[in-house]
Amino acid sequence: MSDTAVLTKVDGGEFTVLCIGGFLLSIAYGVTFLIPVLVGQRGGNEALAGLIISAATVSTVILVILSGHIADAIGSARAVAVSALFLAASGLGFATVPAAGLSLMTVGFVLGIGWGTFYALGPILVAAITEPEHRIRFFALLSGSMMSGIGAGPIIGRIATGWSLPIETAFAFAFLSSLAGGALYFLLHLRLTNAGKILPHVNKISFAAARQVIGSRAIYSIAMVGIGGAIFGGLSSFQTSYAKAHGFDYSLFFIGFMSAAILSRLFVAGYVVKKDPFYSLLVLTSLTLASILLFLVVTSSQLAYLGAAAMLGLGYGLTYSVINGLAANEAPAGLMPQSLLLFSLSYFIGVFGFPLIAGNLIVSSGIEAMLHVLLLLAVVNLAIVLFRMARRARNG
Numbered sequence: 001m002s003d004t005a006v007l008t009k010v011d012g013g014e015f016t017v018l019c020i021g022g023f024l025l026s027i028a029y030g031v032t033f034l035i036p037v038l039v040g041q042r043g044g045n046e047a048l049a050g051l052i053i054s055a056a057t058v059s060t061v062i063l064v065i066l067s068g069h070i071a072d073a074i075g076s077a078r079a080v081a082v083s084a085l086f087l088a089a090s091g092l093g094f095a096t097v098p099a100a101g102l103s104l105m106t107v108g109f110v111l112g113i114g115w116g117t118f119y120a121l122g123p124i125l126v127a128a129i130t131e132p133e134h135r136i137r138f139f140a141l142l143s144g145s146m147m148s149g150i151g152a153g154p155i156i157g158r159i160a161t162g163w164s165l166p167i168e169t170a171f172a173f174a175f176l177s178s179l180a181g182g183a184l185y186f187l188l189h190l191r192l193t194n195a196g197k198i199l200p201h202v203n204k205i206s207f208a209a210a211r212q213v214i215g216s217r218a219i220y221s222i223a224m225v226g227i228g229g230a231i232f233g234g235l236s237s238f239q240t241s242y243a244k245a246h247g248f249d250y251s252l253f254f255i256g257f258m259s260a261a262i263l264s265r266l267f268v269a270g271y272v273v274k275k276d277p278f279y280s281l282l283v284l285t286s287l288t289l290a291s292i293l294l295f296l297v298v299t300s301s302q303l304a305y306l307g308a309a310a311m312l313g314l315g316y317g318l319t320y321s322v323i324n325g326l327a328a329n330e331a332p333a334g335l336m337p338q339s340l341l342l343f344s345l346s347y348f349i350g351v352f353g354f355p356l357i358a359g360n361l362i363v364s365s366g367i368e369a370m371l372h373v374l375l376l377l378a379v380v381n382l383a384i385v386l387f388r389m390a391r392r393a394r395n396g
Helices: 003-009 014-041 046-074 076-096 102-128 132-162 168-194 207-214 218-237 239-246 250-272 277-297 302-329 336-365 367-395
Strands: none
Touching: 014 046, 014 076, 014 102, 014 132, 014 168, 014 218, 014 239, 046 076, 046 102, 046 218, 046 336, 076 102, 076 168, 102 132, 102 302, 102 336, 132 168, 132 250, 132 302, 207 218, 207 336, 218 239, 218 250, 218 277, 218 302, 218 336, 218 367, 239 250, 239 367, 250 302, 277 302, 277 367, 302 336, 336 367
16 A cells, blocks of 8 residues: 555544644653652652552553453543543642642552553554554654653643742643643544544453464564663653752753654654664664663763763664554454553553662662663663564574
């Protein structure tokens, strides 16, 4: 199918609405990188911040498992519209709850409900309206929109504090953006319904389907995204702590990371998807590893700090897009939605679960200890790519 045919298939504004809505909803997740600042102002430390962030893990796991059932019942786009209400509630909760203990953990739990549903169903919507050979490209466009929102969250917080506004302003902004994003996804549901593009009831996951996906080649991408999520979650969730320890402005990290991730997904992904995905992953996972090394050894240069963030955005950002497409295309026949749900589940376990470990590591052993663990995880992802390349070469 030509690009023109693909664009016709997703035309009518559906994909544009999906991306704009994704940007607005992603701000709610992006502002969670300010939780260490919020908790610090209320007398807590990184360990407590990690506990609050990881409270979303439980609800996320539950909702990723249930999201396929929910999508089959009410439609994927409408399910995302409902999830936006939970994201809005979490933004409002972080902005207004005065304490920093169990009450904020409850807010984190609510965040996981909204983010888990949206993040799991967004790629399924894209996969349903695109052909397999073009999925990596469209996944990259959607994830670029989402990364824009994620990166915008902490930058909004930095702008707010620069204007002498409280950090809670960023969470209040996330509340409003989530409501707007939810409205767009409800409109998307109406457009898909009128166009006859509502998906059949094939999204729900079962133990039997999960076993088939785990036994397929898609498991490599599922494992890699969990590891990558831990790297991203660790570096992003505690970047305010890292920057404070070294005298940097944390907004530089998010500017560098976001700019590289967005630009690469918009302008480089089209080139990358035409290449052998294993060779692309070899380069990209190596870039991610190199960026963590820079965070470890270059601790006095603002320019190097910005460069390390951009390198991470390029390496991690495009790695995600490539393995997202592989998880869909290497899934067993008829189980592509289930493979993408497991892909999202693995990502969330990494991105929300690792901050619990990272926060305790920082409190007990310092930020460098966390970085050494992340370096080891980056080595594991590189090893998976090398293993797949060696196995393919051996099997011809």
